[in-house]
Amino acid sequence: MLLDIKNLYRRFGGLQAVSDVSFSVRPGMIKAVIGPNGAGKTTLFNLITGTLPPSSGVIHFKGQPIHGLAPYRIARQGVARTYQNIKLYPGMTALENVMVGRHCRSRAGFLSGMLSLLWTRKEEKAIREKCLELLGLLDIADLAEVEATSLAFGQQRAVELARALAMEPELLLLDEPAAGLNIYETAEVARLITKINAQGITVLLVEHDMSLVMDISHEIVVLSFGEKIAEGTPSEIQHNKEVIRIYLGEDDAED
Amino acid sequence: MTLELFSQYLLAGITYGIIYAIVGIGFNIIYNTTGIINFAQGEFVMLGGMISISLYQWLPLPLAIGAAVILVMLIGALVEILFIRWLDRPSVLRMIIITIGISILIREAALHVWGEGVRSLPYFVGNEITTVPVLGARVSPQVLWVIGVCTVMVLGLSLFFKYTLQGKKMQACASNRVAATLCGISTKNMVTLSFMLSAGIGALAGCVMSPITYTQYDVGTGLAIKGFTVAILGGLGSSMAAVAAGLLLGIIESFSVSVVPLAFQDAISISLLLAILFLRPHGLFGNKDAADLKEF
Amino acid sequence: MKRHLPLILLILAVIVVQLLTRWTDTAFYLTPLTMTGYYSLVIVGLCLLMGYAGQISLGHAGFFAIGGYLSAMLTTKDLMPLKETLLLGLCDKLGLLVQGQDMLGVASLQMQPWAACGFAILATIIVAYAIGIPVLKLKGHYLAMATLGFGIIVYRLALAFPLFGEADGISGVPGFPLLPGLAVSGDFNSRVSNYYLAWGMVALVMWLLVNLIHSRVGRALRAIHGAEGATNAMGVDTARYKLNTFVISAVLASIAGIFLTHYNGGIGPSEAGIMKSVRYVAIVAIGGMANLWGALVMGAVLNIMSLRGMFGSYDDAVFGGILIVIMLFAPQGLLGISLSATFKRIFRRGE
Numbered sequence A: 001m002l003l004d005i006k007n008l009y010r011r012f013g014g015l016q017a018v019s020d021v022s023f024s025v026r027p028g029m030i031k032a033v034i035g036p037n038g039a040g041k042t043t044l045f046n047l048i049t050g051t052l053p054p055s056s057g058v059i060h061f062k063g064q065p066i067h068g069l070a071p072y073r074i075a076r077q078g079v080a081r082t083y084q085n086i087k088l089y090p091g092m093t094a095l096e097n098v099m100v101g102r103h104c105r106s107r108a109g110f111l112s113g114m115l116s117l118l119w120t121r122k123e124e125k126a127i128r129e130k131c132l133e134l135l136g137l138l139d140i141a142d143l144a145e146v147e148a149t150s151l152a153f154g155q156q157r158a159v160e161l162a163r164a165l166a167m168e169p170e171l172l173l174l175d176e177p178a179a180g181l182n183i184y185e186t187a188e189v190a191r192l193i194t195k196i197n198a199q200g201i202t203v204l205l206v207e208h209d210m211s212l213v214m215d216i217s218h219e220i221v222v223l224s225f226g227e228k229i230a231e232g233t234p235s236e237i238q239h240n241k242e243v244i245r246i247y248l249g250e251d252d253a254e255d
Numbered sequence B: 001m002t003l004e005l006f007s008q009y010l011l012a013g014i015t016y017g018i019i020y021a022i023v024g025i026g027f028n029i030i031y032n033t034t035g036i037i038n039f040a041q042g043e044f045v046m047l048g049g050m051i052s053i054s055l056y057q058w059l060p061l062p063l064a065i066g067a068a069v070i071l072v073m074l075i076g077a078l079v080e081i082l083f084i085r086w087l088d089r090p091s092v093l094r095m096i097i098i099t100i101g102i103s104i105l106i107r108e109a110a111l112h113v114w115g116e117g118v119r120s121l122p123y124f125v126g127n128e129i130t131t132v133p134v135l136g137a138r139v140s141p142q143v144l145w146v147i148g149v150c151t152v153m154v155l156g157l158s159l160f161f162k163y164t165l166q167g168k169k170m171q172a173c174a175s176n177r178v179a180a181t182l183c184g185i186s187t188k189n190m191v192t193l194s195f196m197l198s199a200g201i202g203a204l205a206g207c208v209m210s211p212i213t214y215t216q217y218d219v220g221t222g223l224a225i226k227g228f229t230v231a232i233l234g235g236l237g238s239s240m241a242a243v244a245a246g247l248l249l250g251i252i253e254s255f256s257v258s259v260v261p262l263a264f265q266d267a268i269s270i271s272l273l274l275a276i277l278f279l280r281p282h283g284l285f286g287n288k289d290a291a292d293l294k295e296f
Numbered sequence C: 001m002k003r004h005l006p007l008i009l010l011i012l013a014v015i016v017v018q019l020l021t022r023w024t025d026t027a028f029y030l031t032p033l034t035m036t037g038y039y040s041l042v043i044v045g046l047c048l049l050m051g052y053a054g055q056i057s058l059g060h061a062g063f064f065a066i067g068g069y070l071s072a073m074l075t076t077k078d079l080m081p082l083k084e085t086l087l088l089g090l091c092d093k094l095g096l097l098v099q100g101q102d103m104l105g106v107a108s109l110q111m112q113p114w115a116a117c118g119f120a121i122l123a124t125i126i127v128a129y130a131i132g133i134p135v136l137k138l139k140g141h142y143l144a145m146a147t148l149g150f151g152i153i154v155y156r157l158a159l160a161f162p163l164f165g166e167a168d169g170i171s172g173v174p175g176f177p178l179l180p181g182l183a184v185s186g187d188f189n190s191r192v193s194n195y196y197l198a199w200g201m202v203a204l205v206m207w208l209l210v211n212l213i214h215s216r217v218g219r220a221l222r223a224i225h226g227a228e229g230a231t232n233a234m235g236v237d238t239a240r241y242k243l244n245t246f247v248i249s250a251v252l253a254s255i256a257g258i259f260l261t262h263y264n265g266g267i268g269p270s271e272a273g274i275m276k277s278v279r280y281v282a283i284v285a286i287g288g289m290a291n292l293w294g295a296l297v298m299g300a301v302l303n304i305m306s307l308r309g310m311f312g313s314y315d316d317a318v319f320g321g322i323l324i325v326i327m328l329f330a331p332q333g334l335l336g337i338s339l340s341a342t343f344k345r346i347f348r349r350g351e
């Protein structure tokens, strides 16, 4: 198992945002987490990436425990993410934003940076080329020198994705990558995720767009009020009574 | 330590403590409506003292104090209208720097108007050597004035926030600015009001303490640091906790004089501030989960 | 190399200014210019911390004072009574001490300026780490207040200890012989060499810092400023980066304090005061926060004006006023504002 979550809990004051959630992600798959707003999906991502510490429970990545580690340590082990509310760096170009993602794959430190040694300049050039290549892959190479936060919404999403990819992660967490996009853009996102996955990157995905989720994911976990209420293949989930009840409301499910 | 000395220290601690509490409450009132820490808070206290001292040349004492408080409230409103009101969602860093700049300007203006000298109001009752016996110690009646006036202010404020419409509106702003706006409360006016209120209580405290502690153009910074310590100790935003924290700080400081030299007194309370910031930034009485939601 | 063009301009300007003072017979300007050079070290260090890593420090005069006071104390105070202690014995063996005579001709013992400088920097590093580790966990107002508190503590200690000369400070600090023929001192004859020394150090530091901000580390620092959480999730050890930056800027302030103290022959408590810290922050803000060259230029202009006494008794008020005006109308700094954009904004507001 690439990612293994057991009995995970997270409380905010009196609110149980994630409650006894367990599931695992096999290497190479696309797994989706779905659930109504406020179900605890983003909180789950924050727990996996170390942004929030769990109240209790364990998370293993490649067999190693990662719960309670600082986010940067988890990132260095090969977990990258994007955010539901885009978090790009203001005042930096799209290219520079992506280059930050290259941080954990390069090594120039304070001293070598100050002295601008030959090898650090070479490294810097390599970072730049790799990141330009990634922008090209996402069809936004022409926006490299534009300030990232001034880009259109969909383009910002792409920059964020490029930044995550620059980390060359083994596990990529995508929090609502298609939110706010039109159908064409959504289809494009679906194609991209499949392409990324085909390159060997495991994907864990939160998404509201059911057609996208059902199309591309191999397995789905359903959360509701912090609890896992179902897990299975897309077709299993589509026929799960509990899930239908939650998505369509009590009354409709009875028909 | 004799009982008399003990009472002496205790009363001194309470006197200073309640003043720190007033400054701390001043921080809280503005913080609650704006999310800003007003670094110029201590300057309002200094201005209260200085203006009343000047007015006392022409006016009887109660009128001089009353007029000084009103003037400082107007200055508070002016500060808000000139420097704060029209900023559109300024960053915390920007607000810190602006309020620091305001405190410098007020302090430098005071330096040019009143000079570097130490000034004070006369004792409200009697003179320097008049004393009354309290708890076995002999203290100046002015101490009782300070404690009395500050206590009345604290009680008055809590009644104001509980029972008056303006007070309730300010509380509404504090708990949720957007919702308050939607209910038709003008948050901007509430912010002006909060500056006036905290300027006013600071100025009054500055007047009553002036006979004992004296007033100088640069007393504001020290008071601001102490008041901030108190506000943090009490868990930013909570006024009653600030009173408890203020008394605690005042008493610790006053008893520390018997152990360490006076020159280190400030260092002690600042070290306490640093320790609190590092160990319990949500305050002694505060709640961590609630503190996480505050805008920092 | 495009990014080093300003550096070349700086070096040219430094040379031209010196030649001008020579032709116009105004060499007395070299003294405030040299002092400005040292203050510039504090300012560009603080600029790195505030503008790039996004961490405010209202206590940088404290680090300046730690450097200045320690090196002043160690090179002036008689260490004879401590001669038998282990540390001093060790210093003696290493040749770090000099025998001297006080005014009455009694033998006294002081530390070599090099050794004192080393101790002062070491102490700064230790204090910067000790303060930085807890302080940099704080944000916003808390960080501002904590650093302000640190600054006040240093100021009070300088005032409280007879060892540091209380309100008078320390005077009679000897020159600091750096190389044969080159000593940091206010000696009339070494005015030109000291001027070049100070600005040479500024140029060197600018080269290092400009390299740094264009490196992987500088990019990470700017990212921390923009979105700290997201940067941590990119694999940047944000706490360590902030701490290192804090220590670097503290050491720069301390070095400035050490050199300026030897240059002036003394140091007083006002160098440790809050107003000094606020002034450094003001200059960084005017320069445009994340703009090393802007901070350097504005710092040079304002410090020279201030040192020449142009603001009279309104010195502090001028810096306070500048701070407010810049933060109200041009938070991007004086050099960052585009006039037309400002006009547009004002008119739009008026509609």
Ligand SMILES: Nc1ncnc2c1ncn2[C@@H]1O[C@H](COP(=O)(O)OP(=O)(O)O)[C@@H](O)[C@H]1O
Pocket (backbone or CB within 6 Å): A012, A015, A017, A035, A036, A037, A038, A039, A040, A041, A042, A043, A044
């Ligand atoms: N930092 C936080 N502090 C307090 N409550 C939070 C925090 N983050 C999320 N919550 C609460 O936890 C619940 C789950 O939120 P979230 O994980 O964002 O849901 P989702 O992403 O599934 O829409 C919500 O009720 C939300 O208000």
Ligand SMILES: [Mg+2]
Pocket (backbone or CB within 6 Å): A041, A042, A043, A084
């Ligand atoms: Mg979410």
